[in-house]
Every structure is written in C-alpha cells, then in structure tokens.
Amino acid sequence: MDHNATTPVRPEAQAAVMEALALVGNPSSVHGPGRAARRIVEDAREKVAELVGWEPSGVIFTGGGTEANNLAVRGSDRGRVLASAVEHVSVLDATPKVEEIPVDESGVVEVEALDSMLSAGGAPALVSVMAANNETGVLQPVAEVSAVAGRAGALMHCDAVQAAGKMEVDLSALGADMVTLSAHKIGGPAGVGALVIANDAPVAPMIRGGGQERRRRAGTENVAGIAGFGAAAEAALAGLSDFARLAEWRDRIEARLAERAEIKVFGSGTPRLANTTCLTMPGVAAEAQIIALDLLGVAVSAGSACSSGKVEPSHVLQAMGADKAEAATAIRVSLGWDTAEQDIERFISAWAEVRAKMGGKDERTAAA
Numbered sequence: 017m018d019h020n021a022t023t024p025v026r027p028e029a030q031a032a033v034m035e036a037l038a039l040v041g042n043p044s045s046v047h048g049p050g051r052a053a054r055r056i057v058e059d060a061r062e063k064v065a066e067l068v069g070w071e072p073s074g075v076i077f078t079g080g081g082t083e084a085n086n087l088a089v090r091g092s093d094r095g096r097v098l099a100s101a102v103e104h105v106s107v108l109d110a111t112p113k114v115e116e117i118p119v120d121e122s123g124v125v126e127v128e129a130l131d132s133m134l135s136a137g138g139a140p141a142l143v144s145v146m147a148a149n150n151e152t153g154v155l156q157p158v159a160e161v162s163a164v165a166g167r168a169g170a171l172m173h174c175d176a177v178q179a180a181g182k183m184e185v186d187l188s189a190l191g192a193d194m195v196t197l198s199a200h201k202i203g204g205p206a207g208v209g210a211l212v213i214a215n216d217a218p219v220a221p222m223i224r225g226g227g228q229e230r231r232r233r234a235g236t237e238n239v240a241g242i243a244g245f246g247a248a249a250e251a252a253l254a255g256l257s258d259f260a261r262l263a264e265w266r267d268r269i270e271a272r273l274a275e276r277a278e279i280k281v282f283g284s285g286t287p288r289l290a291n292t293t294c295l296t297m298p299g300v301a302a303e304a305q306i307i308a309l310d311l312l313g314v315a316v317s318a319g320s321a322c323s324s325g326k327v328e329p330s331h332v333l334q335a336m337g338a339d340k341a342e343a344a345t346a347i348r349v350s351l352g353w354d355t356a357e358q359d360i361e362r363f364i365s366a367w368a369e370v371r372a373k374m375g376g377k378d379e380r381t382a383a384a
C-alpha cells in the first residue's frame with residue numbers, strides 16, 4: 017500500500033530490461049551492436065514521449081526524477097525560482113534561492129499569489145508546480161499556472177512524477193516548457209527518469225563530458241533501465257482507465273475507516289489522484305502506525321518526517337496549514353497497478369486492529 021514510494025516492476029518492463037541486458041552494444045557506437053542498443057533507447061524514447069503526448073526529440077533520459085528536477089531548476093539557470101510550497105524536495109532543495117508559492121488548506125497552489133509574486137518583477141523566472149502531490153495526491157491547476165507564468169515571461173516546469181501513468185498527462189495541455197518523469201513510479205526500474213523539454217526550452221547540462229541526450233546529459237545511456245522505462249510507459253498508458261477505477265477502493269478505505277474513528281483525510285475536498293489517500297489515526301503517531309502495520313504485513317508511509325530525533329509533520333501538510341499534532345498522526349496509503357481487492361480488505365482490518373490496540377492513547381504510550 018505504498019505505491020507512491022515505488023511500485024512493482026511490471027512484467028513487460030522486466031522482460032524489456034532482461035532483453036536489453038543480453039545485448040552488448042554502446043548506443044553511441046556506429047557498428048551493428050551499437051545500432052541495436054541505439055534502437056532500444058530510441059524505441060523507449062518514443063514510448064516515454066507518448067506518455068505525455070510529446071515528440072521523442074524532447075525526451076532527455078536522466079538517472080531518475082530527482083536528477084530531472086535538478087536539471088530543470090538548475091539547468092534553466094533563471095535568476096528567480098518560484099515553486100509551490102508542496103513540491104518534492106528535489107525541486108525545493110535544488111537551489112538555495114527557491115521562493116515558495118503558498119497553497120490553500122486543500123493543498124492547491126494559490127495562482128493569484130503567484131501572479132503577484134511574478135508581477136513584482138526582478139530577474140527572469142522559472143515557475144515549478146507539480147501535477148499531483150506525492151503525499152496527498154492533490155492535483156494542481158497546472159494549465160492555469162502555466163498561463164500566468166507565460167504572461168510574465170517565465171519558464172514553466174511541471175513535476176509529473178506522480179501523475180504520469182496514473183491519469184492523462186498532456187504536455188501541450190499543461191502548457192509546460194519542461195515535465196519531469198520517473199520510471200519506478202509507473203512500473204519501471206528505479207534510477208531512470210526523464211526531463212521532457214518542449215520547444216527547445218533553454219536547459220544547460222549539469223553532467224558534462226559527452227554529446228549524449230542532445231548534449232543535455234552526458235554519459236553512456238542506461239540502456240536496460242531506459243528499455244524498462246519505455247515498456248512501463250507503454251503499459252501504464254494502456255492501463256489508465258483501470259487505474260482510474262482505484263478511486264473506488266480509495267473511497268472505500270476512507271469510508272470504512274471513518275466508520276471506526278474520526279479520521280481526517282487531507283485534500284479530500286479537491287481533485288486527487290485515484291490511488292492516494294493521506295489520513296490520520298486520531299491520537300496515534302504515524303511512526304507507531306507504520307511499525308504496527310508492518311508487523312501485520314502492510315506497508316504504508318508517514319505523512320511526516322523524522323529530523324534530529326523529533327518527528328515533524330511533513331512540509332506538505334504544514335503548508336496546508338495542518339494542525340501539527342494532527343498531521344503527526346497522518347499516514348499515506350497509495351494503491352497501484354497490481355493492487356487487488358483483497359489488499360483493500362486486508363488493509364482495513366489491519367488498520368482496525370492497530371486502532372483497537374493503540375487508538376486514542378497518548379502518542380508516546382502508543383509508540384512504546
């Protein structure tokens with residue numbers, strides 16, 4: 017139940033990886049084996065491009081979503097970087113000078129605030145707003161944000177790592193100049209991702225020393241990883257309508273837990289990914305829930321991060337104005353392409369068991 021962290025590698029992707037590993041060639045070599053490897057990379061590029069409705073020539077393969085976000089933020093080298101307060105840390109920490117765009121209590125970016133931040137003037141800007149949040153699943157009005165960014169002459173980047181393969185993502189409709197993708201969130205291997213660049217947006221390489229990836233990312237391509245990414249992209253695109261049906265199970269989880277306790281579901285009043293829910297178990301620290309659920313064979317993650325021994329609610333929930341104590345009891349449950357109905361029932365009964373054992377107690381007692 018932690019597919020937003022990583023989702024199982026799809027059989028098609030496993031097969032593509034194995035097939036690519038059996039080859040010898042370097043895609044930059046002009047001989048036969050080199051050309052065979054190049055073919056694999058270019059086939060995958062087409063499939064990844066299709067996932068976001070763009071041309072293959074815009075796809076720059078990277079070593080994952082984190083690297084693609086860094087490439088977008090640092091490679092575009094704008095004087096100002098404005099990012100939503102709920103972005104993944106790979107955007108927020110990519111450069112020290114990020115200005116945070118506030119979100120409302122549903123976790124949706126405040127477009128008017130962005131507009132006034134941009135009209136304050138200053139250096140040319142990059143705006144970075146994600147398509148869907150990894151912790152809450154909340155969707156952002158990216159097209160609207162792009163329009164505001166475009167009017168101010170800013171470049172627009174969208175981290176679509178969690179949205180791609182889970183809902184339709186169309187680069188033109190988003191109006192973005194750059195879109196980040198990651199293979200292991202859609203059923204490909206970890207450690208491979210892409211920055212899809214539209215209309216030749218100006219992005220300088222971070223990794224230099226070779227002409228690969230149109231001079232934007234030097235180094236011999238991860239042929240097997242890229243092959244797996246391509247196969248996963250194709251399968252995820254074909255499975256979009258199945259994925260949308262996960263909303264029914266997510267809603268069932270929320271409804272059944274609400275019968276047992278006064279839970280809070282973050283972002284529940286606004287459009288969200290079909291597979292994600294971020295919810296509280298009143299009075300029980302997220303860490304205690306995770307350990308207890310793990311003992312029952314159920315994997316979820318926390319809506320909070322542990323820094324220097326002190327559990328702090330996540331920056332996402334804090335930006336949404338969440339009460340700190342309440343946010344410290346939030347876990348993220350995320351379903352995936354291979355989730356079965358029995359997983360939902362098993363989660364609900366495990367949650368009820370943990371709640372019966374720990375519910376309502378002081379957090380420290382519960383954790384002990």
Ligand code: PLP
Nearest residue numbers: 080081082104150175177178198
């Ligand atoms: N962006 C978002 C929204 C994510 O959820 C993640 C991973 O959790 C990343 C970026 C980073 O991707 P990767 O794990 O491929 O580096």
